[in-house]
Amino acid sequence: MATEKMTVGANVFESKLGGLTVRGKAHDLSAWFVLALRMMMGIAFLNAGLSKLLAAEPFSAQGFLLQGVNEASPLIGMFTWMGSTPWFVEFVNVAVPFGQVAIGLGLIVGAMVRLAAFFGAMMMFMFYFANWDVSHGLINGDFAYLLVFLAVAAFGAGRILGLDQLIEQYEVDGQPLIEKYPKLDYILG
Template sequence: MIIRFLRENVYAAGLLLLLRLYVGWKWLDAGYHKLKDGFDASGFLKNAVANPVVDRGTNELIYPTYTGFIEQFAQPNVGLFNWLIPIGETLVGLGLILGGLTAIAAFFGVFMNFMFVFAGSVSTNPWMILLGAIVAISGSNAGRFGLDYYLLPALRRLRGKRNSQQGLAA
């Protein structure tokens, strides 16, 4: 019932507009400052490996595969992450603010927030996960008052055209 309301109701779309503007601004602001001031994830990554999230009772790693990913892939490729994180944050922010590919932008925002939480950084990440998940679950209704109003029908027509051309070729 709530999901149907979020996905179909015009009043929900208005509330989602306010929500995505807030969440989008937070992402855009974070990405912009990283792009403007420079960003180096190496300290964060070193700390995530040196102080991984552990179970206080058993002292075992809670996310051993994620810690391994950081140690074996992210740290050796820190230059890639120094570029991906600020660009990703900026694109998520723009997508949410403009309402373009809104559900996809929200999904990637939630994804990035989870990665920060897995590394042991709580901060505002749980709050942003909750708000981003609401926008992502709302699907196209979250972008009803944005670019998605025009973009999604155009993409559907393009996909339909492509499918019909493939049917003729077969």
């Protein structure tokens, strides 16, 4: 059985972590699937945020934090503290709906995608522990969405029909923005 040697280039990705190197070759259609994941999560989060902001009653996370969190959650004490602390409830009441709208818009237009995906993954991490149920294993929809956000960030989905591709190439002092400020790669892409 022959093995195919892959060289890093178009459609080939590689990562080294510790002493382990992983390498893969993406299909030509992979960019479309990454774009679809970005758009799916963007639309879902924009819809979730707008439904909270446009609801007849003002959004309040307190009821969920105190009564909606699964009692088996290993973080039940933290969620109870959150729901019992007035300033934190007020913070969450603003951060969740506006954060969901910002994440959704960022993903849809492809701007600051890695930053949006990071905060989306953080929200899904919290929802994962709030909705804790391991009766069918450790993997649930919240965990799967967390991984989708991480994949969107890892694949630089904002560079696929997104504004990040344009933002990165914007010239500052005759140099593309991403080259002048390489740490922006953690936010853009």
